[in-house]
Amino acid sequence: MNTERDLVNLLSNLIQMDTSNPPGSESLAAELLRDWLWERGIRSEIIEYEKGRGNLISRIKGSGGHSLLLLSHSDVVPADPSRWKLPPFSGVVRDGYVWGRGAIDMKSMVAVETVIFSEMVDKELKGDLVLAVTADEEKGGSGVKLLLEKNPENIVADYVINEGGGEGILTKKGWLFDIQIGERGVFWYRVITKGIPTHGSIPGLGVNAVEKMSEVLNRVFMFKRAYERSTPSWRYAETLLKMEGLLENGLNTDNVEAFLNKLAEIDKGLAESVKAMLKVTMTPTMIKGGVKENIIPYECELTVDCRVPPGYSKKDIERMVSNLLKGVDCEFVFIQESEPTLSPINTPLYEAIEKSLLKHVPDARLEPSTKTGGTDSRYFRNRGAVAYGFQPLKVEGNYYDWFRMIHGDNERISIENLVFSYNVLKEAIEHFILVH
Numbered sequence: 001m002n003t004e005r006d007l008v009n010l011l012s013n014l015i016q017m018d019t020s021n022p023p024g025s026e027s028l029a030a031e032l033l034r035d036w037l038w039e040r041g042i043r044s045e046i047i048e049y050e051k052g053r054g055n056l057i058s059r060i061k062g063s064g065g066h067s068l069l070l071l072s073h074s075d076v077v078p079a080d081p082s083r084w085k086l087p088p089f090s091g092v093v094r095d096g097y098v099w100g101r102g103a104i105d106m107k108s109m110v111a112v113e114t115v116i117f118s119e120m121v122d123k124e125l126k127g128d129l130v131l132a133v134t135a136d137e138e139k140g141g142s143g144v145k146l147l148l149e150k151n152p153e154n155i156v157a158d159y160v161i162n163e164g165g166g167e168g169i170l171t172k173k174g175w176l177f178d179i180q181i182g183e184r185g186v187f188w189y190r191v192i193t194k195g196i197p198t199h200g201s202i203p204g205l206g207v208n209a210v211e212k213m214s215e216v217l218n219r220v221f222m223f224k225r226a227y228e229r230s231t232p233s234w235r236y237a238e239t240l241l242k243m244e245g246l247l248e249n250g251l252n253t254d255n256v257e258a259f260l261n262k263l264a265e266i267d268k269g270l271a272e273s274v275k276a277m278l279k280v281t282m283t284p285t286m287i288k289g290g291v292k293e294n295i296i297p298y299e300c301e302l303t304v305d306c307r308v309p310p311g312y313s314k315k316d317i318e319r320m321v322s323n324l325l326k327g328v329d330c331e332f333v334f335i336q337e338s339e340p341t342l343s344p345i346n347t348p349l350y351e352a353i354e355k356s357l358l359k360h361v362p363d364a365r366l367e368p369s370t371k372t373g374g375t376d377s378r379y380f381r382n383r384g385a386v387a388y389g390f391q392p393l394k395v396e397g398n399y400y401d402w403f404r405m406i407h408g409d410n411e412r413i414s415i416e417n418l419v420f421s422y423n424v425l426k427e428a429i430e431h432f433i434l435v436h
């Protein structure tokens with residue numbers, strides 16, 4: 001099959017372009033894609049936001065209906081070759097797998113979307129179809145931000161398909177796939193305690209900032225937010241537990257923890273990921289205090305990674321943190337904030353995706369989710385677009401091993417999964433955008 005060969009070659013070549021971020025060098029991938037498209041008679045443009053940091057963008061005109069953006073990013077996280085069985089930038093094809101950094105996150109989807117895009121060029125489209133392969137997603141999304149600020153007419157579309165969902169879990173009762181319809185908000189904050197320095201040999205004379213922080217640390221660790229029924233992933237959790245044969249009746253806020261603990265016995269990675277989707281989480285990630293062995297520390301700083309489901313505003317979080325730290329002599333400031341985002345599910349794109357998935361996996365279930373991490377989709381949702389994370393892949397083995405591969409060692413994708421991804425997305429896209 002020619003398409004299979006195209007997909008494998010393109011992915012393998014993309015992996016060979018080392019776009020580890022930092023420093024990025026995404027123009028290497030953008031130039032490869034520009035040439036690949038040009039050989040097929042399709043014009044594209046590279047827009048660099050810094051030297052060597054290129055976004056690739058191309059648009060096929062439709063006849064005025066809803067437009068669709070196929071979004072992906074070309075940068076990858078770094079890889080330490082000494083930990084890999086095969087070199088991470090080799091793009092080697094072995095035993096039915098394409099190996100290398102980015103094989104899943106997300107050069108496979110770059111290849112899939114690019115091939116599908118190229119096949120739409122001579123067809124009659126309802127709305128514009130846009131392909132954007134952007135830079136710097138792994139370190140803040142400067143590539144997408146630049147396009148949205150300086151060239152919005154190039155990239156903005158009514159609908160977006162991006163990474164972030166589409167993972168198929170093989171349960172006892174068949175495949176369960178998720179489609180990411182929203183993202184948790186990110187509110188990183190820093191807590192600062194102050195003391196009075198004196199000689200470390202007479203502790204009673206000073207005020208120890210680390211001692212004050214120990215109370216803060218204690219409270220943040222003890223913070224246990226209740227599971228929330230109103231989170232968009234609730235139904236995903238319920239369906240998953242039922243399909244695993246763990247739950248017969250309804251799930252409620254009192255029994256959810258116990259059921260997810262049962263799931264953890266089968267797959268801890270999946271259970272912990274679902275738990276995090278259903279509530280506010282606060283995780284201390286960095287701590288710094290003291291300047292010398294024999295000086296009482298006069299300042300201590302704690303950084304907390306706080307994530308919240310859709311529905312929470314910055315004001316809510318401010319109140320929550322103030323309450324948590326009430327009575328402790330400290331200050332806190334937000335150092336990174338992005339509110340949660342959410343797209344509706346009663347849309348023609350959702351329908352097209354579900355229809356295509358069910359055709360390729362007849363006994364599958366599709367449920368919306370809000371995955372635990374963030375993607376570039378949030379920038380589009382904030383501008384009113386409907387954005388879905390849907391990179392259809394069948395998870396192989398247990399979820400923990402799968403998930404660890406993504407920013408970890410020995411990342412690889414089976415050719416079977418690559419072709420599956422292409423087939424499901426192609427039909428969904430055709431259904432949505434083609435004039436039949």
Ligand SMILES: [Zn+2]
Pocket residue numbers: 073105106137163
């Ligand atoms: Zn990614």
